[in-house]
Each structure stands twice: as structure tokens, then as C-alpha cells.
Amino acid sequence: MKVSIEEIIESLVITVSLSEIANNSTIREHMDGIKKKNTKDGYISHSKGTTFIALNIAKEMLLNEEDLKNLYIAAYLHDLGLTKVAFMEYDEATITREHCLEGARLISNIPKIENIAEYVKYHHENYDGTGPFGLVGEQIPLMSQILKISDFIDSNYIECRPEAYKWIMSILTNDIDKYVSSKVGKAVIEVISKKTLWRGLNNSDFMDKWLETNKPIVEESLDTYEFLQTAEVYAEIIDIRSSFTARHSRGISELAYLMAKYKGYDENKSIKLKIAGLLHDIGKLAVPIRYINKNGALTDIEYKLVKTHVFYTDLVLKPIKSIDDIREWAISHHEKLDGTGYSRELNHNELGEEQRLLAICDIYQALAEDRPYRRGLKREKCLEIIGKMVENNKLCPKAFEVLKSVTSNL
Structure with missing residues (x-):
């Protein structure tokens, strides 16, 4: 890359x-x-x-x-x-x-x-x-x-x-x-x-x-590992906004990498999925901090504003033409198999394996983290909640099996 x-x-x-x-x-x-x-x-x-x-x-x-x-x-x-x-x-x-x-x-x-x-x-x-x-x-x-x-x-x-x-x-x-x-x-x-x-x-x-x-000519480019280092900068930019999400992007990226290796992806593709984890929430820069840190349920209007972060993640990443696959994985992390996710309402026919893996990583990491309105949940409780979502055709059962195997060793 x-x-x-x-x-x-x-x-x-x-x-x-x-x-x-x-x-x-x-x-x-x-x-x-x-x-x-x-x-x-x-x-x-x-x-x-x-x-x-x-x-x-x-x-x-x-x-x-x-x-x-x-x-x-x-x-x-x-x-x-x-x-x-x-x-x-x-x-x-x-x-x-x-x-x-x-x-x-x-x-x-x-x-x-x-x-x-x-x-x-x-x-x-x-x-x-x-x-x-x-x-x-x-x-x-x-x-x-x-x-x-x-x-x-x-x-x-x-x-x-x-x-x-x-x-x-x-x-x-x-x-x-x-x-x-x-x-x-x-x-x-x-x-x-x-x-x-x-x-x-x-x-x-x-x-x-x-x-x-x-303008002068800028010919330099980064390889996969150099861009991984740069993606860490993006993750720091977004995670600094809230103490409750200070490890969120990195947590997802690390989990996504482990799941990719478990699936047998080569190192290059595994690193790319790790990068997608680091970049997936960069669009939250466009969301007012009071909604991210709100100690309580969001109103319908507030929730709609928070959901726009996927659009802004796409906006930030779109100029980087050589990472279209990474961008696609990153902006699909709230999609569901039954088409009820956001922001494009993709269904199981439109969601690849990488998108399914990253989506389940995002939910597990969010459940396991402390948030303003609750303490982080234990692994067993996280898996119980995600298991119900799998049963309701929200999340991929194969990705769930990978998640269970990988988190059992953490």
C-alpha cells in the first residue's frame, strides 16, 4: 500500500x-x-x-x-x-x-x-x-x-x-x-x-x-506500516476529546487485528483492518462534545447528530484515494445485517467479512468501556448482549464466534 x-x-x-x-x-x-x-x-x-x-x-x-x-x-x-x-x-x-x-x-x-x-x-x-x-x-x-x-x-x-x-x-x-x-x-x-x-x-x-x-511537487508516500503510524495520530486527535473514549479507537484496532489474524488474513490485510479501527470514529470531531459526554440518554435530535459522525468519517478519509477499502470498512461499523443500521442501511448482501468483523469489535469495545452513564461491562455480559443481537440478525454469527475465541485469551 x-x-x-x-x-x-x-x-x-x-x-x-x-x-x-x-x-x-x-x-x-x-x-x-x-x-x-x-x-x-x-x-x-x-x-x-x-x-x-x-x-x-x-x-x-x-x-x-x-x-x-x-x-x-x-x-x-x-x-x-x-x-x-x-x-x-x-x-x-x-x-x-x-x-x-x-x-x-x-x-x-x-x-x-x-x-x-x-x-x-x-x-x-x-x-x-x-x-x-x-x-x-x-x-x-x-x-x-x-x-x-x-x-x-x-x-x-x-x-x-x-x-x-x-x-x-x-x-x-x-x-x-x-x-x-x-x-x-x-x-x-x-x-x-x-x-x-x-x-x-x-x-x-x-x-x-x-x-x-x-504549488511545489510532493511526491512522497507512506507504506502500510508508516500509514499505521499516521493512523495513530488520527486516533489521538479523536480520543483526546473524552476521557470515556480515550482508548476506544485503539481498543477496537487491537481487537480487529487479533480477529483478522485469527481468520488467517495476511499481515498486510490485518494491519489494514487495524488501521480501519483507528480511523472509524474520526468523524466524531464534528459532533459537539456535550453529546459525546452526556451523562444520560440522548434525545432523538441529539442521537441524529451523533449518527452524522459516519458521514464525517467518510468526508475526512475520502481524499486519501489509496485507502478506499479501509474507508469502506471504517464507515460501515454501525451497519446491521438486517438493514437497520446507519448511515447507509446496508444489509447482509452488501456487508463483507471485514465490515462485519469491525462492527462487532466496535460494539464489544463500547460495552466493555466505562461511559458517563455506566461502568464498563465484564466479558461475559458483553458476549450475552452481542449474542442476542446475533440471534436478532443484527450481527454476523461467524464474526461472533471469532470474537468469543479471541477475547477468551485476553
Whole structure:
């Protein structure tokens, strides 16, 4: 299996957007010690806008292709740490610092792009030393400086608002030395004086075409084991939201792997089923945390909202074209043999063995875990409940036999 780094980047950017939207976040209004006059309503465009600005600055500075590629990846992923911080009740300074730390730590665990972690960690540093980590001047990596100013421009600019343009121009013209070196500042002044930047910020189609033409080539890909390591990052992003599900994705992945090996799958396919377990609930980033942690029964409306997590898991994983089989297994974990599951109401004729195995893993793990409204159940009770579901044609009897055999040794 070869998984494109560029496709993984697109997928991870979606996780940032979902976490902010689910939290009804206004984080970008309170960064850099400035109460911003304007904040974009659509967070999903921020990573792209920051990347667009950063590449314009980098090209003005005549950076080489390797630096352009690293900057391109770092710009898209600079806010990855918000997937964990967006749900915390932090003050402004803590949000700024912690999302930098978390973003760098998550990226450092993704093979082939670990080297950009430092750039992300320091993307809120100010050249005058007033940033969250107190780095001064050339202690701040050049790429971090470019990210800093690009992030600042995109976060504050509102499309077609003359006042936003004037305010940003005033800040950058009068206070640019506070943020970046004179070398970066000179390039910024050149870029903001040209029509290309503002046309792109005002016109998403133009921005898309410009990026398609000017983006660096990212040819790197991950093998099965490297993508397994990356899937652990996805699992950490979702599991951190709730202490009650902090081991859920990993528990399912480990159980799915054992069941796959019991069935006689080869190592590659067994690892792929393990990956599906790690990724199956990533769509819960789009579900408000109050429903996930609710200490009691969900209302019908709340339950419908929770069920949308399958759609969002599909949305997050769809950009990664080489894992269509893994994605299909992951988004089928709530389907039932009799067609009463969700979200596609598949029946026994449409559910393969892998989907059946993962579905039964999910139910067993959920029953065995502590939840806000009950303690985790013992193995015997879990199997009793699942056995009734098998009798009612909800779950696969063959998968149930595998589950019983595998869990007897745990």
C-alpha cells in the first residue's frame, strides 16, 4: 500500500475544520494578543489561505524547491494542534501556546514530514521576542516567520472589506519589524503591494488555480506500516476529546487485528483492518462534545447528530484515494445485517467479512468501556448482549464466534 502524503495533508486539514466548527469556535479572534476586527466565518479556508500567502512570500524570496515544499506542508498543517486544543477551556495565551505544541507533537509522529514540526511549533513567535516561547530574532526559523505573517494576514482579512484591507496594510507597514526579520518583511511588503495576493484572497477560484500552478511537487508516500503510524495520530486527535473514549479507537484496532489474524488474513490485510479501527470514529470531531459526554440518554435530535459522525468519517478519509477499502470498512461499523443500521442501511448482501468483523469489535469495545452513564461491562455480559443481537440478525454469527475465541485469551 502506498499512501500519498499530499492526500493525507488534505485529510488532516479537514479534521481541523471539523473540530473548530463543532466547537463553535472563535479561536482566531483572540490570537497574537490582538482582538481582531474581523474573523472569517468559514474556517475551512484558513489553511489554504495561509498556504497561498506563504507561497507568494516564499517565491518573492526565491526560496529553493525543498524549502517551498516544506513550507507548503507546514502551512496547510500549521493549525493541526487545534484539533486537540479547540475543546479545552483555555485563555488566549494558553490556546496560542498549546496548539503550537500539540501541532508540532502530532506532526513529529507522521513519517516523512517530521522535519516540519519545528516550523509549526514556532509559527506564533514574534521577531521582537513577545511570542509564546520567547524566541528572539534569528532564533525563530525562517519558515516559522513566513507562517507567522501569512497566518496573521489570512486570519484578519475579510473578503472585499476595504476596512480589513486598510487595517492589515497599516499593521504590516508600521509594525512589520515586530513580527519578522527585515528580509521577510521586505518580501511581505512587496507581496501585499501586488494584485495577485488580494485577488486570491477575494476569489477562491483564482486562489485554487494559482495554487494548482504554483504549488511545489510532493511526491512522497507512506507504506502500510508508516500509514499505521499516521493512523495513530488520527486516533489521538479523536480520543483526546473524552476521557470515556480515550482508548476506544485503539481498543477496537487491537481487537480487529487479533480477529483478522485469527481468520488467517495476511499481515498486510490485518494491519489494514487495524488501521480501519483507528480511523472509524474520526468523524466524531464534528459532533459537539456535550453529546459525546452526556451523562444520560440522548434525545432523538441529539442521537441524529451523533449518527452524522459516519458521514464525517467518510468526508475526512475520502481524499486519501489509496485507502478506499479501509474507508469502506471504517464507515460501515454501525451497519446491521438486517438493514437497520446507519448511515447507509446496508444489509447482509452488501456487508463483507471485514465490515462485519469491525462492527462487532466496535460494539464489544463500547460495552466493555466505562461511559458517563455506566461502568464498563465484564466479558461475559458483553458476549450475552452481542449474542442476542446475533440471534436478532443484527450481527454476523461467524464474526461472533471469532470474537468469543479471541477475547477468551485476553
